[in-house]
Each structure stands twice: as structure tokens, then as C-alpha cells.
Amino acid sequence: SRGEHLTARRLWELAGKSPAVERQATIEMAQLFAEKELRLLAYPMLKEAQAKAPQVRALAQAAADRAEQLGLKEEAFARNEALYAADRGDLRLLRWFSGYFDERHDAEQALLWRERLLKLAPASAADIAAKARFLEGLGRIAEARAALEAALIVSPENTYLIERLADLEHVHGDTPRAIELWRRSLAIRPQNPDLMRYLEFLSPEAEGFEKAYAEDALALVAAYPPTPEAGETAEALLDLTVWKVFANGLSSQFQQTVLRVYTDSGVKAQRRVAIRYAPGVEEVRLLKARILRPDGTVLENYVEDEQDLSQGYSIYYDARAKVIDFPQLQPGDAMEVQYRIDDIGASNLYADYFGALRLVQGYLPIRKRRLAVALPKTRTLYYNAPRLIPSPAITEKGEDVEYDWRAENVPKVKSEPAMPPLIEVADYLHVSTFKDWQAMGEWYWNLVKDQFIAKESLKRTIRELVKGAADDAERIRRVYEWVVLNTRYVGLEFGIHSYKPYQVNDVFERKFGDCKDKATLMIVMLKEAGVRADLAIVRTSNIGAMEPSPPSLAMFNHAIAYLPDYDLWLDGTAEFSGVFELPYQDRRGQAMLVSDAGVRFTTVPTSAPAANVYRQRATIALGDGVDARLENVVEVRGTRASQFRSHFQDPKERKERLEKLINADHPGATLEKFAFEPLDDLSRAVRFEFASTLPAYIRQDNSNFAARATVDHVDLGKQFAALSKREHPVEIDKLQTLESTATFELGKKWTLVDPPEPLTLREDFADFAMTVAQEGDRLVVATVLTFKQNRIPLERYDAFRRFCEDVTRAYNQEIRLARAD
Structure with a gap:
């Protein structure tokens, strides 16, 4: 590649210069050879260089590393032994020797070297766990347990150590103690789906929170006999949504849907269920998917697939869907789907914020509709007042408080041509842990403000770009057109970057980004050109306006720039639009304006005919x-x-x-x-x-x-x-x-x-x-x-x-x- 060619050329130019420079060039050239699967060339080169300069530790260490890569374990051992003799405080070597003996199943020597390491360095969780494993291998179970328990006194919330101790207890017969420890780990880090499933296997009574909410689909089918209205293709017998918010800010969502289809068109419209999620930060767990026939037959035959949703116009792009298809669904059948979507990670990427938005109504009538949120008592939940369920039942359950909205016989929303977006005509529930826009705006600005710091290379480009511009209008036009024409719209919103733009210098250098990235780049460039600009987080008009309370990120799907001195809105993703041609989706959109000057909730004005x-x-x-x-x-x-x-x-x-x-x-x-x-x-x-x-x-x-x-x-x-x-x-x-x-x-x-x-x-x-x-x-x-x-x-x-x-x-x-x- 072009980069490798330049690296090789630079190394060639370094050769023949001072001995120290030439030695460094040799190490880098060997590294390049190793990366290109040319290890047989790399090792002789390093051996020769090290023979010429045996006192240079970096060459000796590089030669030992390459020997190990080639599988020359004994030669690597000898070289590392010589290095250790010269420096007995080299922590990397102590860990290497421990691993070397571990591979040879010599637990005694592996333990000896690991203990030498622990005497010289602060104990890491991995080193403590390794020591315990070596002690266990030697049959010294009590000492292994004591080592882990002592480490947990210092770090009581280290889930890695807790789970290693649980593994030890389980292997050696104390399963109840192991289950207690695994539950302790889950209480600290609930989003560990593999451990959850293993616990359910070991202890079926310790099932997930959803079991307290799930309803018997067969009983629902019996309780609601078929009574289709004229022209009705399907109806929902149950639409249940529950969010469980944990103390560390992570959350899980449980969904149970039971539908009955009446016609062929109903089958065609309802047989596929798409479960949307964000890979890398969420995991989907399908709990049930089955067809319930009128004669009582239950068919668990379905086809599971994945669909990429990262296309289109969105503030966040890391979206996929697990698609469940029921090819055997027939008119008269009912179908049930249960699933969980769990946040995965050690903590909430957005601190302790939680927000969710869900329609109460849809295009099908619903016999039973239920939405619930359970969160710790220490948190306050703010919510709108759905027309059909204006007030929830609020109940304390242990350390949590539950907000429960229930309705029966929810009417469907009639679909009409040229109708407003669904959320403007249907009832919906919107919940958030933010009380007001000031609180949310300050939190969001603190999340993103460091992304607006420009390096000199970016500032220099801006100065060149606006040089000779007669006025602000010309400066604005030049900056806007540079952004829309020189940066591609590519969504890379994974994890925290679902709502946080990448650093502006990264966007400038790679010349692509999503709507937030482009808005950030435009704002920085305009400010450097002397024009004030603020970040506008937008809910575009094509998905419909909402009540302004409560505030939450769940509302928004886009980001643009706002120039307050000119009341001008600029969309960096609108690559075919001029400065005054803001896309119609942005017009009439709801916007949160955030900057170091504060926050304001407003509406993007429409344009005159x-x-x-x-x-x-x-x-x-x-x-x-x-x-x-x-x-x-x-x-x-x-x-x-x-x-x-x-x-x-x-x-x-x-x-x-x-x-x-x-x-x-x-x-x-x-x-x-x-x-x-x-x-x-x-x-x-x-x-x-x-x-x-x-x-x-x-x-x-x-x-x-x-x-x-x-x-x-x-x-x-x-x-x-x-x-x-x-x-x-x-x-x-x-x-x-x-x-x-x-x-x-x-x-x-x-x-x-x-x-x-x-x-x-x-x-x-x-x-x-x-x-x-x-x-x-x-x-x-x-x-x-x-x-x-x-x-x-x-x-x-x-x-x-x-x-x-x-x-x-x-x-x-x-x-x-x-x-x-």
C-alpha cells in the first residue's frame, strides 16, 4: 500500500545514519516484515544487529519477540533469561515467564514468577486471578480462595474477580455460594447476557425480570374470541412493553406481542416482526416466537434473519433488526413474540440518563395495552400524559419504583393519504429522567463541548477558505459549500457516538461523518471565520412534532447548525442544497439549541411559498x-x-x-x-x-x-x-x-x-x-x-x-x- 511504501522509504533513508538511528530503523523494518508475514527475514536481521550491539536492550528484546513469533520457544526463553539477568525489575518479563510456564502446565513455576511480579507491581485483577488459578492447579484451594477474597476487600465491585471466585466455588462443589457471587456480579453489571443465561440454567427460579410481566398467550387467545370488525385484517390481543432501569444507568426492555390475523392481507402484513437494536451496545434475546392455531396447536416454526438498517436519514446509524418470519401463519391464527433488548457494557454511556418513546396506538386495534417502567427509588421519572392513559399506577417494589400504564380496547389509528406523521395523531408515551430542557441541555453540552476544539491545521484551512470574502454572507456560503461538497455523509454512530459527534479534527481529516459530525465541523469553521453558530439537535418534521415535555434524546433524529445573528439554519448533509434551501424535512422540525451560552427549545421556521x-x-x-x-x-x-x-x-x-x-x-x-x-x-x-x-x-x-x-x-x-x-x-x-x-x-x-x-x-x-x-x-x-x-x-x-x-x-x-x- 501507499502507507507501507512510505514507511519502507523512510526506513531506507534512516539506514547509514547514526548507530542509534540505524538500530531503530532495523527494529522498525523487522516489525514491518513481521506484519507482512516475512518473519523469517525479520529474525536474522535482528540477530545480526544484536550481535553487533549486544548492550542495546531494545534490539535484544525485539530479537526475543521475533524468536517467539517463529515458535522458537527455547531460543526466546534463553534470550529473555539473559534480559532478566540484566534487569530483574522488568515487569513484562516476569509476566512472560509466568505465562511460559503456564503453557507448559508447570503451575509451581508459573506461580513463582507471578508472585515475583506481584511483589514489585500494584496488583491487577488479571494477575490476582492468574495467581489464584495457579494455586488451584496445585490443589491449594483455600489459598486460591483467600487470594481472591483479599483482592475483593480492596476492590469489592470488580466483577471480573467476583466471577473468578464464583467459578472457583462452583468447580469445587459450592454451587449455592457460586450462584450468590454471580448474582452479586449481575447486580453490579446487569448487562452480562451470557451470565444471565447461565444463572437461569443453574437456577431456573432465578429467571429474568420479564417473568413478572409476561402473560399467558393461550389464555389471552381464549379470553378474546375472534370478533373482527368489518374490513379488519388483524388485531393485537396484547401489546406489552416494559423497561427495567438498573442502578448503574443501564436498562433492559421486554416486549410481548400477541396478534391474531383474519385475512390473507393480514398474514402478509404481520408475518414478519422486525426487532430493532444497536449492535455493540445492545443485545437482542428472543424468548418466544410461536403460532397459536385455533384448534389449540402450537407451532414454534419460524425463520430468523438479520437486516441492516443503517441506511437513510438519521442521527444514529448503528441500527440493525432481528427479523422473525412466520411462513406457516394462516388466517385465524394467533402469533406470539417475546424478546428482550439489553444494554451491554459496564455502565451507561450517557451517565445515568434514561429516556424512551413508544406509541400507545398503531394501525391495529389493541385489546390490552400495557407500558411499564421500573427504576431505582433514587431516580425520578418524568413523563407526558397519554390521552388514553393519563396517569400511571405507581408502586414501590423493593429497591425500585414501578410506573405502570394500562389500557383496554385501544382503538386503531385510521390510515389516510396525506395524513400528518403518526405520532401527531396517535397516542404515545414519552419518559425521561431529565426534568427540563436546561438540565438536559447542560448535560448534553458537557458531553460534546470538547469535540469543538480545532487544531491549527483546521484553523489554517478556514483562514485560507474565507480569505478575501467581502462580508459574512460570502463567508457563510464558502464554509457551507466546503462542508457539503468536501465531506461525505457516512454514518459511524456506534456506542457513545450515537449522540456524541466525533472530534472535529478527525472529521476534518477523514472528510466524512454523519449529521452531528458535519454540523460540528461547520460550526467550528464558521466560528473561526467570525460567524457565531450553535448546534441544533433536531426532530425532523417528517416524523412529526411532539409535546415539548419531558425532554429526552429519544425525541431527536438529526443535527444541523443554527446561526442566531442571521436566523439561518444550515444542514451539512444536504449536499445538493444551497445556503437558503434548507430541506423541507428540517423545516417545522423541533430543535434543541445547545452552546456554551445555554440551551433553548424551539421550532425551525417554515419557508415562504x-x-x-x-x-x-x-x-x-x-x-x-x-x-x-x-x-x-x-x-x-x-x-x-x-x-x-x-x-x-x-x-x-x-x-x-x-x-x-x-x-x-x-x-x-x-x-x-x-x-x-x-x-x-x-x-x-x-x-x-x-x-x-x-x-x-x-x-x-x-x-x-x-x-x-x-x-x-x-x-x-x-x-x-x-x-x-x-x-x-x-x-x-x-x-x-x-x-x-x-x-x-x-x-x-x-x-x-x-x-x-x-x-x-x-x-x-x-x-x-x-x-x-x-x-x-x-x-x-x-x-x-x-x-x-x-x-x-x-x-x-x-x-x-x-x-x-x-x-x-x-x-x-x-x-x-x-x-x-
Whole structure:
């Protein structure tokens, strides 16, 4: 590789210099050879160098290490023995000799060397455990036990030593004592799934916390006989979620779901269960997965798979799903799934913070819904008030306090087109150990503040980047475009980095990162350029707004930058968006602004329709027959511009993609020519033009002729107002203006019989205008449609539906024509 080539070249240049430098070069060259599986070359090189300089300890030690790598154990022993004779305080050698004799099953010598080590160095847990193992091997069980117990007096919460003592007791017949010790270890470090399972094997009565909550699925099936409502495909008999929070801040989640399916479509929709988790910090443990047939038959036949979820737009990326599939599920069957998700690690990466968010409702009716949180009495839990279960039952259970929310016959949420995000129409539970935004913001800033410290190399790049900029606007544009164009969006959010950005210098040097990393880099660069910027942790609008209390990290899924002096929001992941083209998902998002100045919870403002414009100027020339020629000039500004830059980024694919776009409105159209203005300048609007032949554009009905009066195929009724009645508001994600001017050139072969009717509509939620003008043998039809509200409330739906129907009819009008001859 390039790095190895440079290393070898540097070592070659060092050779022949001073003896000390040359010796170091020899050691490094030997290391390089060893790494490249060239150990046979490395060892002779070191032997020769050591023979020339026998007094140099580093060469002798390197030669001994290489001898061991080659399996020359006795030669390695002799070399290390000579090294030890020269320095009897070398702790590394004492540990080596102990291991050497351990491999040869000489417990007495292994113990002797380990005890020499322990006399010279502070006792480590590994050394104490090794000493105890050697004593055990010599049959000195009481001494082994005493060594471990003495170490535990000094380090009573060292789970490694506790478990080694438990192993000793178990092997030598005192299983009750071993179980007591293993339980003690679990109390300190609950997230040790292997030990949990082993304890359950040894002591079935010591089952997990979930056993106190799990319900009998067979009894549920009997208690709730099938009573499907008309059109119902499935229902949940039980949806149970329990979180257990331990004293060290780690937590476990237990889930039990029992569903009954009624139809083939219900089977198709419900047969696969995806259990989402974060590998490395969580472990999934499947407890039950079975089908319960109406005749009482129980089938434990399922297929288990893993799915990578680390794709998409997210603040955290270390996500996978364990997928459980029931291929034998049939209409009328019930299915049960039980699983646990356990935090793994010695402690909570986020200190003692705990937060969780879970829907109370979904798209299926639920007979029994239960959510519970058990946490130590020393902790306070804050929570919202779900509409269906406003208050939990609170009970003290030993050292814990349990919060228990229960409901029966929870209605389903009706799915509708263009509805708001589910969390805005469904009931949900949100819990957190943070009392207010100030507490959470201060905690989060202390977690991330050191990531914003820039090295001189980064500062130098920033100074060069903004050199000569006339004002802050130009500095902001340069920094923003540098970040979005020079750093790739790659999610590396594992463990603590699910919510903590990597150090800004690492992001700068490797030129990639996730949303937090890019936001951090942009903030540091802007501040170095003299522009204040804060970190904004965001809940994007496409997943829905929540009540602002309680505060927790469970709310958020994105991170961007905020410039308070200019009220400007910048998304470092929006690689095809300009400075003022914030993605629509960020707009209306909820945000926690954090900096050294404090914390603030706010909402990202929406953008005005005038800032988001799709404009086209089309000329349709009618020919002698029924075909027409379309020439169109398109300009896109604002939020939608990024979609066009991304879609047409590759010049090799532009023709094919543009032709597909035209054919969506004009089937059979052929693209004759096209041209795009440069798409890599994010400060410019997207502009392109094209010419196309439109076959059979003029429709003939006997002796009558007609052609579409617009080049747009718009059906607002189908898109937003297909239902006569709704249960939810209408969601319009983008406020924008659509402008279209179509100039029809009738030529000498056609005359106008009947033009389309003009129309003007003005509502609080939208405006529409269609104007029609005849200029000689030309007919100009212009339309302007402006959406002014993101959400249409239910009380305005009838008016909105009429508006959509009227606008759709206007767009679909025809021009009545006759042949001039």
C-alpha cells in the first residue's frame, strides 16, 4: 500500500545514519516484515544487529519477540533469561515467564514468577486471578480462595474477580455460594447476557425480570374470541412493553406481542416482526416466537434473519433488526413474540440518563395495552400524559419504583393519504429522567463541548477558505459549500457516538461523518471565520412534532447548525442544497439549541411559498397533423432545487431521466435536445431547457379536435382530497409556488374554437389563478398555484376539497380547435 511504501522509504533513508538511528530503523523494518508475514527475514536481521550491539536492550528484546513469533520457544526463553539477568525489575518479563510456564502446565513455576511480579507491581485483577488459578492447579484451594477474597476487600465491585471466585466455588462443589457471587456480579453489571443465561440454567427460579410481566398467550387467545370488525385484517390481543432501569444507568426492555390475523392481507402484513437494536451496545434475546392455531396447536416454526438498517436519514446509524418470519401463519391464527433488548457494557454511556418513546396506538386495534417502567427509588421519572392513559399506577417494589400504564380496547389509528406523521395523531408515551430542557441541555453540552476544539491545521484551512470574502454572507456560503461538497455523509454512530459527534479534527481529516459530525465541523469553521453558530439537535418534521415535555434524546433524529445573528439554519448533509434551501424535512422540525451560552427549545421556521418556486415557460407548436412540438424552459428555486440537482447530477444519465420525466406527462414523447446550466453551483437556481415531440397531442373526436390547455398533469383531488370525509388533517409537506405559462402556436393549419375558462381562487390555505389570452395565432394559458399552509384542519377540509376539485378541472381543460382549411 501507499502507507507501507512510505514507511519502507523512510526506513531506507534512516539506514547509514547514526548507530542509534540505524538500530531503530532495523527494529522498525523487522516489525514491518513481521506484519507482512516475512518473519523469517525479520529474525536474522535482528540477530545480526544484536550481535553487533549486544548492550542495546531494545534490539535484544525485539530479537526475543521475533524468536517467539517463529515458535522458537527455547531460543526466546534463553534470550529473555539473559534480559532478566540484566534487569530483574522488568515487569513484562516476569509476566512472560509466568505465562511460559503456564503453557507448559508447570503451575509451581508459573506461580513463582507471578508472585515475583506481584511483589514489585500494584496488583491487577488479571494477575490476582492468574495467581489464584495457579494455586488451584496445585490443589491449594483455600489459598486460591483467600487470594481472591483479599483482592475483593480492596476492590469489592470488580466483577471480573467476583466471577473468578464464583467459578472457583462452583468447580469445587459450592454451587449455592457460586450462584450468590454471580448474582452479586449481575447486580453490579446487569448487562452480562451470557451470565444471565447461565444463572437461569443453574437456577431456573432465578429467571429474568420479564417473568413478572409476561402473560399467558393461550389464555389471552381464549379470553378474546375472534370478533373482527368489518374490513379488519388483524388485531393485537396484547401489546406489552416494559423497561427495567438498573442502578448503574443501564436498562433492559421486554416486549410481548400477541396478534391474531383474519385475512390473507393480514398474514402478509404481520408475518414478519422486525426487532430493532444497536449492535455493540445492545443485545437482542428472543424468548418466544410461536403460532397459536385455533384448534389449540402450537407451532414454534419460524425463520430468523438479520437486516441492516443503517441506511437513510438519521442521527444514529448503528441500527440493525432481528427479523422473525412466520411462513406457516394462516388466517385465524394467533402469533406470539417475546424478546428482550439489553444494554451491554459496564455502565451507561450517557451517565445515568434514561429516556424512551413508544406509541400507545398503531394501525391495529389493541385489546390490552400495557407500558411499564421500573427504576431505582433514587431516580425520578418524568413523563407526558397519554390521552388514553393519563396517569400511571405507581408502586414501590423493593429497591425500585414501578410506573405502570394500562389500557383496554385501544382503538386503531385510521390510515389516510396525506395524513400528518403518526405520532401527531396517535397516542404515545414519552419518559425521561431529565426534568427540563436546561438540565438536559447542560448535560448534553458537557458531553460534546470538547469535540469543538480545532487544531491549527483546521484553523489554517478556514483562514485560507474565507480569505478575501467581502462580508459574512460570502463567508457563510464558502464554509457551507466546503462542508457539503468536501465531506461525505457516512454514518459511524456506534456506542457513545450515537449522540456524541466525533472530534472535529478527525472529521476534518477523514472528510466524512454523519449529521452531528458535519454540523460540528461547520460550526467550528464558521466560528473561526467570525460567524457565531450553535448546534441544533433536531426532530425532523417528517416524523412529526411532539409535546415539548419531558425532554429526552429519544425525541431527536438529526443535527444541523443554527446561526442566531442571521436566523439561518444550515444542514451539512444536504449536499445538493444551497445556503437558503434548507430541506423541507428540517423545516417545522423541533430543535434543541445547545452552546456554551445555554440551551433553548424551539421550532425551525417554515419557508415562504415565494422562496420555493417551480417555473416553466413552454411553447407548444401545433403541426399539420395531430402531433405537436414542445419547447420548455424550467427554473427551480428553493427546497425542490436539491431534488433536481441530485436527479440530474450524472451527465451520462440526464437524457434518459429527462425523457422519463417528460413521458410521465406526455406518453410516447421523444426528446430532441436538452441543455442544463451548471448544477454544481449551489447558489444558483436549477435551470434547464428541452425540446420534445409530443405524439397525438391533438385529440380527434369525429370532426372535432381538442388539445390539453396546460403542460401540467395536476390532480390535487387524487393527491390530497380523494376522501369525502377524513379523520385527520391534510398534510402538505412543502409550501411552494408552481408557475406555468403555455404558449400554443396554432400556425396556419388550426383555428381556435373555444379557449379554456379562466379561474381565480383565493383561500387561506392556497391560491390559484388561470389566465387565458389570445395574441393573433397564439394562445397563452398561464397558471399560478400557491400552497400557503402546511396543514389543512378538519373544519376546512370541505373547502379544501372543493378547491382541489376546481383546480384539477381547470388544469384538465382542453382547447377546442378546428382545421383552418
